[in-house]
Amino acid sequence: MVPHRVPRWPSWLFRASPGWAQTARALGAWVPQGRWPGSSRGAGAASPLARRGCSSMPSQPPKVMLTQERYPVRRLPFSTVSEQDLAAFERIVPGRVTTDPGELEAHNVDWLRTVRGCSKVLLRPRTSEEVSRVLRHCHERNLAVNPQGGNTGMVGGSVPVFDEIILSTALMNQVISFDDVSGTLVCQAGCVLEQLSRHVEERGFVMPLDLGAKGSCHIGGNVATNAGGLRFLRYGSLHGTVLGLEVVLADGTVLNCLTSLRKDNTGYDLKQLFIGSEGTLGVITAVSILCPPKPKAVSVAFLDAVGPAGADHGGAEPGRLRVQVRPLPARGAALRPRHLPARPPGPTRQARGGLRPPG
Numbered sequence: 259m260v261p262h263r264v265p266r267w268p269s270w271l272f273r274a275s276p277g278w279a280q281t282a283r284a285l286g287a288w289v290p291q292g293r294w295p296g297s298s299r300g301a302g303a304a305s306p307l308a309r310r311g312c313s314s315m316p317s318q319p320p321k322v323m324l325t326q327e328r329y330p331v332r333r334l335p336f337s338t339v340s341e342q343d344l345a346a347f348e349r350i351v352p353g354r355v356t357t358d359p360g361e362l363e364a365h366n367v368d369w370l371r372t373v374r375g376c377s378k379v380l381l382r383p384r385t386s387e388e389v390s391r392v393l394r395h396c397h398e399r400n401l402a403v404n405p406q407g408g409n410t411g412m413v414g415g416s417v418p419v420f421d422e423i424i425l426s427t428a429l430m431n432q433v434i435s436f437d438d439v440s441g442t443l444v445c446q447a448g449c450v451l452e453q454l455s456r457h458v459e460e461r462g463f464v465m466p467l468d469l470g471a472k473g474s475c476h477i478g479g480n481v482a483t484n485a486g487g488l489r490f491l492r493y494g495s496l497h498g499t500v501l502g503l504e505v506v507l508a509d510g511t512v513l514n515c516l517t518s519l520r521k522d523n524t525g526y527d528l529k530q531l532f533i534g535s536e537g538t539l540g541v542i543t544a545v546s547i548l549c550p551p552k553p554k555a556v557s558v559a560f561l562d563a564v565g566p567a568g569a570d571h572g573g574a575e576p577g578r579l580r581v582q583v584r585p586l587p588a589r590g591a592a593l594r595p596r597h598l599p600a601r602p603p604g605p606t607r608q609a610r611g612g613l614r615p616p617g
């Protein structure tokens with residue numbers, strides 16, 4: 259296969275470092291030549307919002323190459339969607355069948371803009387029953403389906419490879435129950451992680467996972483990718499915190515393992531199969547998850563990695579890692595190092611224009 263030069267990384271990932279535009283271009287990222295309006299970062303400060311089609315920027319990033327052109331993949335002998343199929347979908351999810359290419363564009367391209375499918379149909383069910391009816395129809399008609407949550411996945415699984423039907427959980431966003439004694443949350447798969455966080459925090463609990471994509475990713479997508487995130491070391495993986503799942507299998511069968519028992523030894527623990535399955539075994543439609551109590555205090559650790567010899571590292575020994583652990587300051591209180599020897603002499607970060615040094 260002829261190697262293609264494609265934008266592999268979004269350019270804004272490189273913006274923190276000096277000379278980032280050159281580095282980004284060298285690695286194949288698309289870097290615009292002009293200035294983005296409102297940007298103080300100079301030429302090439304590409305807006306992630308613009309990349310996601312949320313901006314009125316005149317200049318558009320180049321189209322992402324179709325996955326089927328980029329990789330040597332072969333479409334399996336699935337049927338293609340017919341007018342009769344569209345009519346059937348319209349009966350199952352009335353008013354929630356999208357065929358507009360403009361609207362489909364954002365659902366065909368992944369978050370990193372590395373892969374692109376060419377689906378012509380997007381379905382937005384609201385209930386497990388609707389998901390079941392859609393999948394039963396697709397199973398009978400031999401139509402391929404790609405489940406999609408917030409489309410923030412980083413491995414290309416959230417978008418079709420060819421013309422699979424996109425089944426979005428965006429409208430399956432209802433909290434079913436929350437037990438404020440045990441901290442058990444039961445919700446539909448399309449709930450956005452950040453909204454769930456807010457919901458449980460108001461009741462004195464926290465979600466056992468937190469990640470940078472929390473404003474867009476869905477809890478069903480988190481389970482399907484076995485997402486880790488910032489709280490992984492503290493609260494463990496979703497294999498431990500997910501108590502139950504409801505899943506619709508490819509033939510439309512609803513598998514109800516939506517228990518909220520912490521100890522359930524009855525038979526096989528089937529839900530574990532679906533955690534991290536990336537939508538290959540079924541569509542997760544509801545999740546039961548254990549939320550730990552909200553911590554009374556939070557400490558922040560600053561990890562200060564000292565650079566290589568010759569670099570300006572404030573006189574500290576190269577190759578050593580300094581760790582500062584501090585409680586979050588009360589309003590107006592100065593930050594004070596608690597578990598750290600005095601900072602070595604040398605220019606402070608403040609003098610170099612960086613973080614304010616501890617008072």
Ligand SMILES: Cc1cc2nc3c(=O)[nH]c(=O)nc-3n(C[C@H](O)[C@H](O)[C@H](O)COP(=O)(O)OP(=O)(O)OC[C@H]3O[C@@H](n4cnc5c(N)ncnc54)[C@H](O)[C@@H]3O)c2cc1C
Nearest residue numbers: 407408409410411415416470476478479485486487537542
């Ligand atoms: C800024 C950023 C930070 C991130 N940080 C982390 C991190 O710290 N740790 C980490 O592990 N990951 C991280 N990720 C990636 C993470 O996997 C996804 O953000 C998230 O878990 C995917 O959820 P989603 O709803 O966007 O799913 P999508 O991207 O829509 O889908 C991901 C996969 O799950 C499948 N899927 C989605 N919903 C369902 C469903 N209901 N049933 C069955 N299959 C489904 C899709 O088919 C696809 O294969 C990050 C991503 C971004 C953009």
